[in-house]
Amino acid sequence: MDDLVIARLAAAQSGLVARRQLRALGCDHKRVRNQLAARRWAERSSTVVSTFTGPLDREATRWLGPLHVGGDAVVGGLSALEVRGLRGWQRDEVSVLVDDEVLVEDLPGVVFTRTRRTLARFRDRTSVLPLARVEPAALLFAGYDRSVRTAQGLLAAVVQQRLTTPTLLLDELVSMRPLRRAALFRGVLRDIEGGAQSLAELDLGRLCRRHGVAPPHRQRRRRDSAGRLRFLDCEWRLADDSVLVLEIDGGFHMEVAHWEDDMTRQRRLSGPGRVIVRCSSRELRDEPEAVFDDLAALGLPGRESQRAS
Structure with missing residues (x-):
């Protein structure tokens, strides 16, 4: 020895x-x-x-689960995505994917998730740690989490934070058939591919489809009056050739510093022929019809008018 x-x-x-x-x-x-x-x-x-x-630190706890089980067990779910740099989604316990036939004793700090899928195919071969690739880790978590909104939010987050792309997720979705919520995820990923950056923007996309309204142009690059490059959440060209802009504010926008920055941003982006309005992500989630009515009153175009413009 x-x-x-x-x-x-x-x-x-x-x-x-x-x-x-x-x-x-x-x-x-x-x-x-x-x-x-x-x-x-x-x-x-x-x-x-x-x-x-x-005591075991977090990195050691990630090793504990796969080493304990052996075989093709891998760190998966949000734990795998955390290793890859996902921010804002950390959970205290480490998630480990194990074969459905394996008997596993409980371990403190580790959650074992059983699957009948071939775990060897999920493994990231560039990692020393037994780790699932980003795409299967995200899709498996999204497919079986209790909350549909959490599932959609995660898919938006892994793309927005540049851990993967909608194309790679869609390709993985095909190879993972059958997967719970697959049809929903295909629509969500197409919206993200079209520029949706957040769960609120996905909500807006569904609202537009429900009313037969043209989807907005997302994340349009504009220079403000001070010459600073800005990205606008959602933008439509109206029938009179003016532009309607909708900015969607998350909870952090309510902080004083962000609130003042938003006022400055709106002032410097406003101008002749450009109407800028705001709504909160909560409104899009809980009161979508009220938001739509306000946008329609401002001249929100239907699909035909958008296509013509």
């Missing part, structure tokens, strides 16, 4: 080693027992030990 080899393996796995890995390196049960008794190592599960005795 080479202690240096074990040390290197543990270092690559955030200090954790599976007992099966130790056996393969010639470290027998007696040696493991002695290390544990001397408190140089610590038992983390029935199948995993650590070469340190302090």
